[in-house]
Each structure stands twice: as structure tokens, then as C-alpha cells.
Amino acid sequence: MPISANYNLANYVNGSDVPDYRISSASVYFRLIYGADELVIQEPVGWDAAEWVLQRDPVWHGFTFEFTGDEALLRFRQVEAIDFIEQAYLANGVAATVLLRWGLADSGVDLPMQTLKLKMGTKNVVGGELSIAAEVLSMHPDIQPYWDSKISMTARESIKTEGGLPQPITPPLPANLMLHAQSIKQTTTTKPPVQPVDTDWLPFVNTGGSILQGGNPLTGLAGTNVYRTFYLSLPFSEPVPDEVKDFSGSMTGISVDKPAPILIAKEEGALRVQVTVDFQVDCRLQKAGISLNPPDVGSWSVKCVLVAGNVTYPIGTVRSGRTNSRFMGAQRISATLDLPGVPVSAGTPISIYGLLEISPNRSNWRGTDVRLTANNATLTLTAVTTAPTSTAPAYPIKDVLRQLVAGITGRANAVQSAYYSLAGGNQPVDGGGSHRMLTNGFGLRGFTQRPLTLSLQDCLTSLQAIDAIGIGYRPTDTGDVLVVEPIAYFYRNVELLRIESYTVIDRKIDTNRLHPRINIGYRKFPDEGPQVLDEFNVRQEYATPVREGVAYEQESDFVASGYAIEMTRRNQFTKTPQDSTTYDDDTFIIAVDQSGPLTSAVSATLTVQFVFSRGKASLLIDLAAAPTWLAKGVTIQIAGAGLNEKNVGLFRIEAAERSSIVTIPSTGVIRLPVVKPAMLYTLNREVFPETKTATLSIGQTGIFRAERAEDYADVRGILDPDTTYNLRLAPRFNLMRHARYLAGSFIHVNGSEKLTFSFAKNNQGLRTRLADNAPGDQDIDSRQTVVHTDDLYVAALTAVLPPLWEAETISIETQLALEQMLYLKAALRMAHPDPELHLGYITLAGRDGEPDTAFFPTEIRHTPASGKTILTGIKKYVSSLPVNSQRGCEFYAAYVFDAFESAPGSTIDTWIEGCRFGDFL
Numbered sequence: 005m006p007i008s009a010n011y012n013l014a015n016y017v018n019g020s021d022v023p024d025y026r027i028s029s030a031s032v033y034f035r036l037i038y039g040a041d042e043l044v045i046q047e048p049v050g051w052d053a054a055e056w057v058l059q060r061d062p063v064w065h066g067f068t069f070e071f072t073g074d075e076a077l078l079r080f081r082q083v084e085a086i087d088f089i090e091q092a093y094l095a096n097g098v099a100a101t102v103l104l105r106w107g108l109a110d111s112g113v114d115l116p117m118q119t120l121k122l123k124m125g126t127k128n129v130v131g132g133e134l135s136i137a138a139e140v141l142s143m144h145p146d147i148q149p150y151w152d153s154k155i156s157m158t159a160r161e162s163i164k165t166e167g168g169l170p171q172p173i174t175p176p177l178p179a180n181l182m183l184h185a186q187s188i189k190q191t192t193t194t195k196p197p198v199q200p201v202d203t204d205w206l207p208f209v210n211t212g213g214s215i216l217q218g219g220n221p222l223t224g225l226a227g228t229n230v231y232r233t234f235y236l237s238l239p240f241s242e243p244v245p246d247e248v249k250d251f252s253g254s255m256t257g258i259s260v261d262k263p264a265p266i267l268i269a270k271e272e273g274a275l276r277v278q279v280t281v282d283f284q285v286d287c288r289l290q291k292a293g294i295s296l297n298p299p300d301v302g303s304w305s306v307k308c309v310l311v312a313g314n315v316t317y318p319i320g321t322v323r324s325g326r327t328n329s330r331f332m333g334a335q336r337i338s339a340t341l342d343l344p345g346v347p348v349s350a351g352t353p354i355s356i357y358g359l360l361e362i363s364p365n366r367s368n369w370r371g372t373d374v375r376l377t378a379n380n381a382t383l384t385l386t387a388v389t390t391a392p393t394s395t396a397p398a399y400p401i402k403d404v405l406r407q408l409v410a411g412i413t414g415r416a417n418a419v420q421s422a423y424y425s426l427a428g429g430n431q432p433v434d435g436g437g438s439h440r441m442l443t444n445g446f447g448l449r450g451f452t453q454r455p456l457t458l459s460l461q462d463c464l465t466s467l468q469a470i471d472a473i474g475i476g477y478r479p480t481d482t483g484d485v486l487v488v489e490p491i492a493y494f495y496r497n498v499e500l501l502r503i504e505s506y507t508v509i510d511r512k513i514d515t516n517r518l519h520p521r522i523n524i525g526y527r528k529f530p531d532e533g534p535q536v537l538d539e540f541n542v543r544q545e546y547a548t549p550v551r552e553g554v555a556y557e558q559e560s561d562f563v564a565s566g567y568a569i570e571m572t573r574r575n576q577f578t579k580t581p582q583d584s585t586t587y588d589d590d591t592f593i594i595a596v597d598q599s600g601p602l603t604s605a606v607s608a609t610l611t612v613q614f615v616f617s618r619g620k621a622s623l624l625i626d627l628a629a630a631p632t633w634l635a636k637g638v639t640i641q642i643a644g645a646g647l648n649e650k651n652v653g654l655f656r657i658e659a660a661e662r663s664s665i666v667t668i669p670s671t672g673v674i675r676l677p678v679v680k681p682a683m684l685y686t687l688n689r690e691v692f693p694e695t696k697t698a699t700l701s702i703g704q705t706g707i708f709r710a711e712r713a714e715d716y717a718d719v720r721g722i723l724d725p726d727t728t729y730n731l732r733l734a735p736r737f738n739l740m741r742h743a744r745y746l747a748g749s750f751i752h753v754n755g756s757e758k759l760t761f762s763f764a765k766n767n768q769g770l771r772t773r774l775a776d777n778a779p780g781d782q783d784i785d786s787r788q789t790v791v792h793t794d795d796l797y798v799a800a801l802t803a804v805l806p807p808l809w810e811a812e813t814i815s816i817e818t819q820l821a822l823e824q825m826l827y828l829k830a831a832l833r834m835a836h837p838d839p840e841l842h843l844g845y846i847t848l849a850g851r852d853g854e855p856d857t858a859f860f861p862t863e864i865r866h867t868p869a870s871g872k873t874i875l876t877g878i879k880k881y882v883s884s885l886p887v888n889s890q891r892g893c894e895f896y897a898a899y900v901f902d903a904f905e906s907a908p909g910s911t912i913d914t915w916i917e918g919c920r921f922g923d924f925l
Contacts, residue, residue: 036085037103038092049079058832058864065494066476067832076120076138086134098125103141143477143484146413151461155411157399158455162414171414176407178397181441182633182709185390186570187724192243193384201239201256201378208260209371234374236358237263238281238381258374265353274345275387279319281308281339282380285360287332292370301327302365306335311355312346391574392660395637397452398443408460409486421488437471439596441708445587448572450637458591462561469560470733472741478834491745495808495860498844500831506848509815514878517811518553519749522546525735529565538723540792541565542765544735549757550749558742562593566729576636595732597711607701614651614691617684621691624665627681636660641701648692659686715778721769731772736792737784747807755799768793812879814859820873825866845880858882
């Protein structure tokens with residue numbers, strides 16, 4: 005019997021009318037669809053025995069699969085249906101898109117229930133029957149084959165084709181990401197000689213005009229008179245690598261002239277200098293003509309020194325003595341120097357050499373022969389250095405997700421994510437993950453011709469490790485959209501259905517949600533070099549109080565290391581910026597603290613010099629006046645009254661480096677040149693040399709700035725907190741974003757138990773505390789000091805937000821009418837017209853005094869012909885019940901005996917018997 009004419013079938017199925025089961029009277033239709041052609045057909049063979057299955061993805065948490073069976077096998081015997089499918093196959097082969105749509109019809113109203121796509125590659129005809137597999141028509145089957153395919157951020161065509169042609173897509177424009185200079189330690193080491201280096205005897209003739217033919221006395225190291233100083237150049241080789249300074253290596257040699265510096269410091273900072281030397285020197289006097297009494301060496305001294313600028317540092321101690329012989333004898337010096345902080349500025353010369361000073365006790369000497377043998381000469385410089393700022397092309401995460409989905413499916417704007425969206429439209433505030441950007445190593449180095457390229461799988465799995473996100477597919481009138489939100493979004497606190505009559509099949513512990521070990525953080529980070537022990541965005545491991553289950557693995561393939569960012573970025577300032585680097589093709593994630601289009605306020609009016617430096621058009625600006633946003637890669641607008649027309653317009657900054665401005669004052673009796681530190685910016689087009697007042701500004705394309713420690717009240721335990729990248733993305737904070745999903749392991753564990761920190765590759769001393777007014781994810785906003793490698797109390801996992809589930813599954817059998825199943829389908833696939841009913845839970849009525857049980861469905865198997873339904877779900881955590889993980893032994897500190905006696909048994913934690921007296925204090 006048909007449903008009455010005033011009944012709205014769509015509202016009935018969507019749950020807005022009270023179910024009365026009249027829907028079973030509506031007729032069922034089946035249609036084959038190929039392009040504009042449709043064919044009404046008979047019910048496929050065996051359709052009434054098919055199972056309808058809704059499944060929650062165990063990794064991504066959304067209902068990403070919804071099939072008739074896991075993969076329906078349809079059977080057709082109707083000749084018209086077989087011919088329809090075969091004709092489509094002949095026209096387009098396995099690429100033909102043939103759909104089977106079934107639905108309900110009543111009183112002229114059609115309501116489609118499901119659309120399946122036939123998998124033409126599985127077509128098989130045997131004995132007049134055509135069998136073919138089918139899958140639900142959604143975005144998932146389009147994405148699944150290309151889940152791990154690499155998509156470029158500049159791609160303009162999709163992988164998916166229509167009529168054999170790829171679909172055009174519009175790639176997002178990259179934003180300018182302003183990168184500051186993180187202070188890093190850099191080490192340069194010279195290699196010692198493989199074999200001792202010998203100079204043999206080298207003669208030096210004394211030609212002084214005094215009574216003593218050796219010349220006038222000089223002031224020696226000890227303040228006494230000496231008659232000759234020899235400089236001993238040691239064999240320091242070309243250093244590897246050469247980031248810290250310029251080098252002009254020295255050969256082993258002896259001279260009476262002070263040797264030139266072997267090192268020129270490149271960066272301003274404090275050098276740690278470690279020198280090891282091992283050499284010996286022989287000396288003999290030559291007599292001044294025929295003499296029966298040759299001259300003697302009266303006294304001698306040998307020393308090794310390091311000179312930085314005008315400051316001399318001794319290497320080891322002075323060796324000295326007297327000989328009363330023509331020969332000083334072989335004197336060997338083995339010494340080391342370790343200076344933890346030699347202050348230098350860019351351009352400071354550094355010299356290292358030995359000093360031999362001799363004084364004869366006779367006047368009849370003509371010259372001196374000296375021989376030097378060097379066994380070892382090793383120099384290691386460790387510097388805390390900085391570099392000019394720069395910009396990189398980078399993309400907000402939501403733009404990346406949209407491009408990846410478009411690159412696979414050809415559909416634009418097919419991503420929904422409040423979490424990764426900035427405020428605007430219907431979103432009142434920035435999402436918790438909206439201040440994250442992605443770029444690659446080439447982008448960090450300023451190369452725009454090598455765009456960010458990654459797969460949807462790489463992107464989502466790496467984001468899940470950091471932000472605890474899940475995904476699902478929400479049907480819309482124009483097709484599915486990919487929903488990317490925190491995992492909790494897919495377990496909403498709303499009741500979808502209450503079931504009174506059911507049979508429990510089983511209840512058991514879900515060991516997949518018990519986690520004896522937690523691995524979290526990042527897979528790739530610098531693992532060699534002087535800054536390794538300072539890096540905190542690495543892999544961390546924790547051991548938990550439970551002893552069964554599986555490890556909780558959440559390690560990101562994105563690079564969040566500040567040192568990797570900085571070392572890669574600095575390659576653009578080296579002598580060979582085109583050389584490849586370790587991280588070129590890696591994806592970097594960077595937390596930002598400012599976003600949006602720039603305004604006229606981001607500009608500067610100042611005196612600039614338009615010059616040619618090394619043949620390139622450049623700008624010179626006083627260092628104190630140079631804007632921080634003026635950096636390599638930035639496109640600027642230059643304007644100003646009286647400027648030559650060549651100096652007006654748009655310019656791109658190709659390089660930025662420290663330099664000097666030399667001026668001569670126009671007043672004063674004596675006009676000496678004045679040298680001031682400056683920044684030199686290389687431009688991409690010609691200029692006219694002049695010094696003028698000009699206004700420099702960045703256009704309205706928008707810019708982001710990498711976050712440092714602005715939002716933190718306290719940061720300790722790292723080299724330079726003020727220049728550190730990605731504090732917000734530290735593994736401990738990632739762990740807290742996952743806390744709600746880990747806490748289910750510990751519902752029945754004493755809150756005083758610990759998640760024991762067991763391993764971190766590098767930094768083990770980072771301490772942070774967010775400022776009271778800092779923006780950020782609610783899961784990490786405790787505003788308390790966090791020691792990032794401390795143990796973590798179980799109770800702390802629920803300090804901000806309660807757990808979502810308990811590690812227990814339940815399976816039941818019940819009867820559901822078709823409209824109830826359709827209602828659950830709409831709600832769990834986010835298609836219900838009332839979004840408040842999306843992704844909720846099901847309640848089982850309690851029996852014999854037992855409380856109700858709520859669970860989040862993970863699988864629903866429904867047979868439309870009989871109404872038989874098997875529901876499986878994970879037990880919902882009910883916040884009104886006592887939760888052991890929210891309190892430890894100290895919770896009972898104020899209890900007295902009467903309080904224990906009067907308390908209902910269900911409110912006293914069972915683990916209290918394990919508490920000791922001191923635990924209550």
C-alpha cells in the first residue's frame with residue numbers, strides 16, 4: 005500500500021518525521037545510467053539477500069566506506085541490462101562510467117537511496133548472466149587509486165579524466181613566508197697532515213748595523229731583549245665545511261715577517277676555538293766570518309699563539325732555556341687551546357702561528373738557520389652564527405589539501421576543514437591548525453621553479469601525527485567533499501538512536517585501543533653536527549602503565565626541525581647556492597604567528613643608495629634603518645619624489661647581505677671617512693646611481709611570518725629561544741593533542757601512574773610555558789610550565805578535555821526498519837539536513853538495574869529484506885561516571901574514615917588499596 009499523498013518521503017527518511025514503518029510500502033526502482041542515457045531495469049539477481057554495510061575507518065575515524073557488501077557483486081540476466089553495459093564497454097572500455105542507482109518511489113516522488121559505480125574491469129559474462137563488481141559512488145573510489153600519487157602545487161590538470169581528457173584545475177598562489185635567522189652552531193675543522201711536514205734548514209742572514217751584527221735588540225715575550233723573532237707557519241689545510249669563515253691555508257714555513265691571517269670570520273658571534281698543535285723546531289747560529297770562537301745561543305723561547313683581531317691567546321705554555329752552544333737543539337711543543345667564547349665580528353682576522361725568539365751571547369754571528377717539523381696542526385671552530393632574513397614560497401595547509409584533492413579528482417574546493425581555516429564567513433575564529441604552512445627545501449632556499457610536491461597520503465598521515473586529525477567524506481549536491489577535522493569531530497556527543505530490544509553478541513576489551521608504548525614526533529631531523537643535542541623536534545618514546553595492546557605510532561614525515569630549516573635556508577647565502585642539499589625535496593611544516601594581507605603600514609620611508617655592487621644593481625641601507633621584512637625573495641614597490649624613473653616601480657630582491665656605507669662629512673676642519681654597517685640588497689633590474697629618500701613597501705599579496713617565542717612566557721633549555729622555530733609543534737604538544745584518544749587506555753588506571761619518558765634522540769632539557777594571552781590549541785593551553793622530556797601523569801591526559809571512549813567493544817543484533825537504517829546512514833555520513841545529528845552515538849537501554857550503555861558505531865551490517873542488523877561499536881566514555889585517570893591518590897587526601905564508609909562503592913576507585921600514606925599528602 006503506498007504512503008499517503010501528504011507524506012514527505014525525504015523528510016521521513018531524514019528523521020524529521022516520527023517513524024511508523026509505512027516506508028516499507030514504497031516501491032523500489034533500479035536504473036542503469038551511462039552519460040545522458042538511463043535504463044529502468046529489473047532488480048539484479050540476488051539483490052534481496054545483499055547486505056548493506058557502513059564502516060568506520062579505523063585509522064581515519066570517518067565513515068569513509070559505505071558499500072552493499074564490502075564490494076558488491078551484481079548479477080544481471082535481463083537482456084536489456086546486459087546490452088546496456090556491453091555498449092558502454094565497447095564505447096569506452098574499462099574507463100566507462102556506468103552507474104546503478106536504486107531508490108524508493110511513492111506518489112510520484114523519487115528518493116535515491118544509493119548509487120553504485122560498476123567496475124568495468126571485473127565484467128564477466130557466463131551462460132547469459134553478466135556479473136560485475138560495484139562500489140559506492142563517492143570521492144573515495146576516485147582518491148583510493150591515487151592516494152599515494154605525487155601532486156605538484158603548480159599542477160594545472162587532474163589525474164582523473166573525463167572523455168579521456170584530464171580536468172583543468174587552478175593551483176593556489178603561494179604566500180610569502182618571512183623566515184628569520186635562527187641562531188645555530190656551526191663547526192669547521194681542518195685536517196691534520198697525514199705525514200710530518202719538514203722544512204729542512206732555512207738560512208736567514210742578519211744585516212743589522214749595530215755593534216751586534218744581529219741588529220738592534222727587540223722586546224721579547226717576557227719583556228727582555230731578543231735579537232731575532234721567527235714566525236713558524238703551521239700546515240692548516242682547507243677546512244671542511246667552510247660555513248664559519250673564509251680560509252687561506254698556510255704551508256709549513258718560516259719567515260721573519262708576520263704571516264697573513266689564515267681565517268676571516270664571516271658572521272658575528274662568539275667563536276669556540278679548539279686548536280691542537282704538535283711541532284718541533286731546531287736552530288743554529290752562523291758565525292760572522294773567520295772566528296775561533298763561534299757565537300753561542302744565549303737564550304731562546306718557543307711559543308704558539310692564536311690572534312683574533314688585536315687579542316692574542318697563548319696555545320700551551322712558553323718553552324724557554326739557555327744552551328751556551330751554537331745549537332738551540334730540537335725543541336718540541338705539543339699543546340692545545342680551547343676557548344669557549346672568543347667574541348668576533350664579521351671580517352675579524354684570525355691567525356695561528358708559532359714564535360721562535362733567540363738571543364746570542366756573542367757579537368760575531370752572521371745569521372741563523374732554522375728547521376721546522378710539524379707533526380699535527382688541527383683547528384676546530386664552533387660558532388653561534390646568524391644570517392640575513394629571507395622569504396620562501398609557502399602554502400596554508402587548507403590550500404595544499406584543496407590542490408591535492410583537485411589534482412586527483414578534478415574538483416575544486418572539495419575540502420572542508422574548520423580546523424585548518426582562518427576566521428571569516430561562518431567561522432568566527434581561526435582554527436587551531438590554521439597557523440601552519442608547508443614548503444619544501446627548494447622553497448626555503450628561494451627556488452620558485454621547484455614547487456612543493458607531495459601525495460595526499462603523505463600530507464594527511466603527517467598532519468595526523470601532529471594535529472590528531474581524521475577524515476571523512478560528506479555528500480553534497482555537487483559531490484562529496486573531504487572533511488578534515490580533529491578526531492573528536494567524528495565522535496560527537498549526540499544521541500542518534502536508542503535501542504530497547506537487542507541481543508548482545510559479545511563484549512570484549514579492544515586491545516587495539518590499549519597502548520603500552522607511545523612513539524610520537526618526527527622521523528627526519530639533523531642527526532649530526534654541533535647543534536644536534538639542541539634539536540627538540542625529534543622522535544620521542546613513552547612507556548605507559550598498561551602491559552597489553554599495540555604501540556601508538558604517530559610520527560610525522562614532515563620536517564619541523566628549526567635547525568633543518570635554518571641550515572637549508574642558509575644555503576642560498578653560500579658560495580655555491582645552486583648545489584643540492586639534504587632536505588631539498590622534503591616537506592617542511594612551519595608554525596606562523598601573523599597572517600593576512602599587508603597594509604600600507606608595512607612600509608618604510610628612508611634614505612637609500614642606488615648603487616652597482618660587483619656589477620649588479622643594488623640598494624644600500626643603513627643597518628639600523630633596514631626593515632626586518634626586507635629580505636631575499638621579497639618583491640617591493642619603490643616610490644618617492646625626485647627619484648630617477650629607473651628607480652621607481654617593482655623590484656625583486658635577489659640577495660641580501662651585510663656590507664658597509666662609507667661617507668665623508670660635509671662639515672669639520674678634518675673630514676675623515678665614516679664607515680657604517682649596512683645591508684646590501686641585490687635587485688633584479690637596472691637602477692640609476694643616486695642617494696635619495698624613498699618609500700619601500702610590499703604589495704597586497706599577503707605575507708606570513710614564522711612564529712618564534714612571542715606567545716611564550718618562558719622558554720629554556722635551548723640555544724636561543726628568541727629565534728627558535730616551531731615550539732608549538734614540539735612532540736610533547738603533539739602528544740597532548742592526541743591525549744583524548746590515548747586516555748581510553750587508562751580509564752581504570754590510577755591517575756598517579758606515569759607515562760614514563762623513555763627516549764628522545766636529542767634535546768632533553770626544553771621547558772616552555774605559554775603566555776596567558778597566547779592563542780593556541782585548547783589541548784595544549786594548560787599555561788603551566790611544560791618540561792618536554794619529563795614523565796607525564798596519567799591524570800594529565802584528561803586535564804583539559806575528557807577521553808572519548810573506553811577500550812571496550814560491544815556487538816549486538818537487533819531489528820532496524822529501513823528508514824532507521826537510512827537515518828543512521830545520513831547521520832554517520834554527515835548527509836543529514838540537521839548537522840547537529842551528525843556522527844553521534846547509539847544508546848542501548850539498560851536491563852535489570854544496569855545502566856544504559858552508549859557506544860560509537862564502528863560497523864553496521866543491515867539486511868534490507870529481513871531488517872536484521874548487526875551493530876558493533878566502541879564504548880563511549882560517560883563523563884558522569886568516576887574516571888580514575890582524572891585523579892590520583894591525592895584526590896582522597898581530605899577523606900576521613902566516615903567519608904569512606906558513607907561513600908557509595910561505585911565512587912571509590914578500586915586502585916586506592918595500592919596507595920601509600922605519603923601518596924595522600
